[in-house]
Amino acid sequence: MEAFSDGVFAIATTLLVLDLRVPTTAPLLAGLLQEWPVFVAYIISFSFILIMWVNHHWMFQHIVRVDSTFMLLNGLLLLGITVVPFPTNLVATYVLTPDQTTATAIYSGWFFIIAIFFNLLWLYASGRGRLLSEHDANAGLAEVITRRYRWGPPCYFLAFVLAFVWVPASLGLNVLLALYYVIPRERMVRLPGRRVSPSQ
Amino acid sequence: MEAFSDGVFAIATTLLVLDLRVPTTAPLLAGLLQEWPVFVAYIISFSFILIMWVNHHWMFQHIVRVDSTFMLLNGLLLLGITVVPFPTNLVATYVLTPDQTTATAIYSGWFFIIAIFFNLLWLYASGRGRLLSEHDANAGLAEVITRRYRWGPPCYFLAFVLAFVWVPASLGLNVLLALYYVIPRERMVRLPGRRVSPSQ
Amino acid sequence: MEAFSDGVFAIATTLLVLDLRVPTTAPLLAGLLQEWPVFVAYIISFSFILIMWVNHHWMFQHIVRVDSTFMLLNGLLLLGITVVPFPTNLVATYVLTPDQTTATAIYSGWFFIIAIFFNLLWLYASGRGRLLSEHDANAGLAEVITRRYRWGPPCYFLAFVLAFVWVPASLGLNVLLALYYVIPRERMVRLPGRRVSPSQ
């Protein structure tokens, strides 16, 4: 399940490049500069999927069992991730038109939905230590993770609401959230199974 | 063979997003709502490939040998899976036009063909315990799996036939089949090779 | 190197689906039937990449060392494989037009080039047992493989030449070659590291 999920994350990240379109209006530089929202949306979506992947990977490090509900919730999360190139395309196409509110609301709203799926997956896995190892240290750690990811849904919901007030504020909050979450809090970790000898 | 198959499944799942098109008719929201069959088809196809992947993965857990016939049948199944974004696109494009019957019949018919490929693969592998381990417990388990997947082809054939009667019934049956199969019946399993200690 | 190569093969296989286009001429069924060369080209290219992947994987099972020449030749082979969706698209677009000879010659010619890259890679690796293990059994086996793949380049060259004579003969030979190579000659093999116990 994890290898398949990893593949889906990696492919969704890379498919975002198909949202970048070669401008057809001359001169080229002016055409590219006009397209700036496309690049902002690209960076936000790239960071969002990367963050989701890091968190997903991290979550799987703590899970020792899977059951059918977990697999269903994981499937929902993957569904959410694979769709991301579509709202990215929407916001890139419509952000400078009168439809900018609709496009931005769908964009931020989709991130909100994914954040909910992610929290459901984690809360289900960690609830009463259901799928985690019984190791003592786990309880405290699970709580730290729970506390950290609890803020995702309300923040992305705020970005969703802001789209109806002022579109730049909604996109700006998305940038801030990406910056906040992209920096892992974990201290240095030693890679497991990594050989210490430099000669391969 | 399994890693390659996993990759093919993951990529086919993710490529489905290319079937979602940004509407060009204003206003945006109305354009998206008009596109609703695209989203229904997306969810059906996503679930279908996900289910196929889970089953395929599960099947490989029980196989201890491969021979050339098995590899040929596996190649046929992968061919079927990689094509899925195409009939999905067909049904999404034509479901609201007079060609809806043709498009839906091809869509459901393709799922029928994949279900046959999958059953051929499994029946060949499990037949007379050909490629399974000789473990005693296997015979019973293989029978459970055989019994469960036996119903795929007739159900998808029914969806194919329904396309000629009433298109919504065919698509609805596809949704029901996705819901039915997406929920795994297996009880909780311990992940093999997963470390119990939470510290990585 | 092998995992990266596997990924490239899997993605190239799956990207072929983007060559299948939804017909825009009504009625749908007639439009699809007119597109039949697209589907023939799809199946040929899918089989070709699948065969190349199986052979590539098989080759890596016998290699115990890599050097810089090998990596360069492997890079050339991967370059060849990733391009395959392009000549496939060419032949599918032009096979029913006066440009069918050019398109088919490029298509078959490209397979010929890949077959050469593959043979170069294998001959370099196996030449004087350069990158193979020193195991006694290897020499005989390497010879069997060498003998088998030696016929790829002349056969695909024949398909290239036939494109200038009669296009259907060139495509037909491609189908025959795919059928011939898709069926592995190896007898049943036990999967390494596969658990015999069915309970996971």
Add this chain to the structure above:
Amino acid sequence: MEAFSDGVFAIATTLLVLDLRVPTTAPLLAGLLQEWPVFVAYIISFSFILIMWVNHHWMFQHIVRVDSTFMLLNGLLLLGITVVPFPTNLVATYVLTPDQTTATAIYSGWFFIIAIFFNLLWLYASGRGRLLSEHDANAGLAEVITRRYRWGPPCYFLAFVLAFVWVPASLGLNVLLALYYVIPRERMVRLPGRRVSPSQ
């Protein structure tokens, strides 16, 4: 992190094929020959990503720890890599138009930025042996790698500057850099964990 990065590299490599477009002007052969800059750009970008992947993979062989700064820098590198199909498309579209200078400058400039990201990642990891193993042999090896990759950014900056002087010189330098870096300097290495026995 490495498996995810590998996936991103493999997919970015393969997505380049979408930049190859079937010509619509008759006759086909003339149309293809007119498109020659597309193929040159394809080969440059393919080689560039392949080289980056080999180097990235090689770098990870020497790293025994990761921290949050490293993960951030790695994320920046991956962002750079996934975007490559876009400037490739730009240069392929505009290289024969008056906008060729802009397109080539962006193309070479983007490679310059990726080269900087790569050096930042490596310098951070190897600086004061921060993330490398403490093995004695490492210090010397790290210095060799540092010396080798130090020349990437100035060379690609030169290609960027040359775009404003004479476009063919900029593209030519890219070809030379690809040729120079594509040939690994490392001597023959024995694949770790590779079975010596040929029978699988």
